[in-house]
Amino acid sequence: MNKMKVQLQVSWLRMKLAIWILIAAIAVSVIANFTINMALGSDPQQDAQDIAAAVGELRELTGNNDLSIEVPSEMENVNVSSANMLLILLPLLAIILPLKTFRPMMNFGDSRRRYFAGLLGVYAVSAIILALVNSLWWPFEQNVIRTYSQTYNLIEVFDWEQFGFIGAFLYQTVFYFFVLTLFNLLFSGLKSPISWILWTVLIAAIPIGTSIASLRVHVADFFLALLFNDSLVSAIGLNLGLSLVWIAGAWLFTRRRTF
Amino acid sequence: MSSVLEVRQLSKSYGRTDAVDSLNMDLVEHTIYGLLGRNGAGKTTFLNMITGGIFPDGGEITVHGSPLKKGDVPAQTCYIREKNFYPGNARVRDVLQMASAFHPDWDAKFASKLLGTFKLNPRKKMRHLSRGMESMVGNLIGLASRAPLTIFDEPVLGLDVLMRERFYRTLIEDYAEHPRTILLSTHLIDEIATVVEQVFIMESGSILMQEEVEQIRERAHLVSGLGAVLDTFVQGRRVIHGERYGNAGMAIVYGDLTENDRKIAESQGLTVEGVPLQKFFAYLIEEGQTDE
The missing domain is CATH 3.30.70.240 (Alpha-Beta Plaits)
Known part of the structure; x- marks a missing residue:
């Protein structure tokens, strides 16, 4: 057994409960959703066709071709994709691992440098696995799940399908890695006053950035570039670039972290 | 005999309290040392510093001839802490396997033998072990690691007299066959008197006395x-x-x-x-x- 395998095993032991609870919650949610839809005889595709037919008839009757029907959001029954629900693991991983694996690894005799490299390895593997699961789930969701339930998936929401299977997979991987490294930064130095400042800045940045009109544009531009980027290369560059900044910050905390 | 650990003017304070104050220590190879001191004397703080767990405010630490830099951990060293931090849901055998990855001189056969000697069930989860059995898992790792510098912090905590004796006997027997530098930190001098060659008596962060037990x-x-x-x-x-x-x-x-x-x-x-x-x-x- 090598040190990386030990870290994977320790990470798995620490995450096991959270992973099983999440999988169980997703399974219960899927089963409940399927049962309710079957019981009510709901067919989202048929509903969409019926609405489209009704709109057509109304347009004919009124002669108004601009007529449309807006379904109130509270009447829509749209569920988060099961594969997307797994993404709750992103913050969970990046909170639990730095908090719960540092001491066991140091206790075994690991160095901070190797531990940190290993942690990034765990994040990279997790980002790849989650991106792969969602990429493989997406066609299944479109062709099978949506016959009985309305869902939304990040791939669709952020229009990542435009880059094809590989492109969407890559976009997801780098974005998930970005999220993991950001949370890792926030939870790597909880004892450090610099970390508290960082938390304060982050918490303050959201309301300030969205309440001041001149800043709001930049905040929106940033999120557009991060999530809705039309250039895959630029999206990967931005996500990875920011991840590197978070990694550098987290390393500064980790290398001075005491047992 | 060559030096294994050299500590010069080591200091660490928490607020206004000096946990370790200008401490000097030299350990040479192939010797068993005892570090004695009451609770709160600064033993664990000192051990945590020489193993890279916490950082000193001042002073120098050299392990196996290499200065220990801030953030580094010393090579060829096995430190068995008083409180273990092994994952509670890991089985004893998994913990041993994991520990083996960090010690190049790990003796797997000896580790298996010690499971029997210390009556440890390898299938048992760590969280189901008693305090004494937890200590024994740590002690087993310390012994099987055969690290050139092995440090035990309160190794017999929670152990009954029989198990204490068994641990010390095993330690001496193994040391005889595989000499190395061992530092035993405890407050029970009588128990380690027959095991250690030299003792450091520590109080209020300083060494009160360094002497051979026989002396x-x-x-x-x-x-x-x-x-x-x-x-x-x-x-x-x-x-x-x-x-x-x-x-x-x-x-x-x-x-x-x-x-x-x-x-x-x-x-x-x-x-x-x-x-x-x-x-x-x-x-x-x-x-x-x-x-x-």
């Missing part, structure tokens, strides 16, 4: 008799502790007593006896004397 045995004396005679006899000697009962009294004296000294004492009606190590240790710390 302490030979140099620590309990002198008792009439108070006035006793006072004259101990004058100019290092008195660790003294008590008076009416006209009579006793004194713990530390230093060499020649045959002539003993004869004089006897002729003056004084009794000279040895001092149990644990008692000597307690008196030494209580009096806060320094070894100069």
Whole structure:
């Protein structure tokens, strides 16, 4: 057994409960959703066709071709994709691992440098696995799940399908890695006053950035570039670039972290 | 013998409290040392610093000839902490397997044998172990690691007398076959007296005394008799502790007593006896004397 395998095993032991609870919650949610839809005889595709037919008839009757029907959001029954629900693991991983694996690894005799490299390895593997699961789930969701339930998936929401299977997979991987490294930064130095400042800045940045009109544009531009980027290369560059900044910050905390 | 650990002017404070204060220590290869001190004496802080767990405020640490830089952990060192941090849902056998990855000299056969010696169930989860059994898992790792510098912090915590003896016996037997530097930190001097060659007695973050166990045995004396005679006899000697009962009294004296000294004492009606190590240790710390 090598040190990386030990870290994977320790990470798995620490995450096991959270992973099983999440999988169980997703399974219960899927089963409940399927049962309710079957019981009510709901067919989202048929509903969409019926609405489209009704709109057509109304347009004919009124002669108004601009007529449309807006379904109130509270009447829509749209569920988060099961594969997307797994993404709750992103913050969970990046909170639990730095908090719960540092001491066991140091206790075994690991160095901070190797531990940190290993942690990034765990994040990279997790980002790849989650991106792969969602990429493989997406066609299944479109062709099978949506016959009985309305869902939304990040791939669709952020229009990542435009880059094809590989492109969407890559976009997801780098974005998930970005999220993991950001949370890792926030939870790597909880004892450090610099970390508290960082938390304060982050918490303050959201309301300030969205309440001041001149800043709001930049905040929106940033999120557009991060999530809705039309250039895959630029999206990967931005996500990875920011991840590197978070990694550098987290390393500064980790290398001075005491047992 | 070459140096394994060199500590110079090591200091660490928490707020206004000096946990470790200008401490110096030298450990050479193939020796078993004892680090003795009361709870709160600074032993664990010191051990955490020399193993890279926490950072000193000042001073230098050199392990196996390499200076220990801030954030580094020393090579070829196995540190068994008083409180273990192994994952609670890991089985004993998994913990041993994981530990083996960090110690190049790990002896898997010996580890398996020790499972039997220490009556540890390899399938049991760590969280289901008693405090004593937890200590034994740590001790097993420390022994099987065969690390050139092995440090045990309170290794017999929670163990019954039988298991304590078994641990110390195994340690000595294995040390005889595979000599290395071992540092045992404890507050039970009597128990380690037969195991260790040298002791460091620590109090308030400083080393009060560094001595070979045999030397302490030979140099620590309990002198008792009439108070006035006793006072004259101990004058100019290092008195660790003294008590008076009416006209009579006793004194713990530390230093060499020649045959002539003993004869004089006897002729003056004084009794000279040895001092149990644990008692000597307690008196030494209580009096806060320094070894100069």
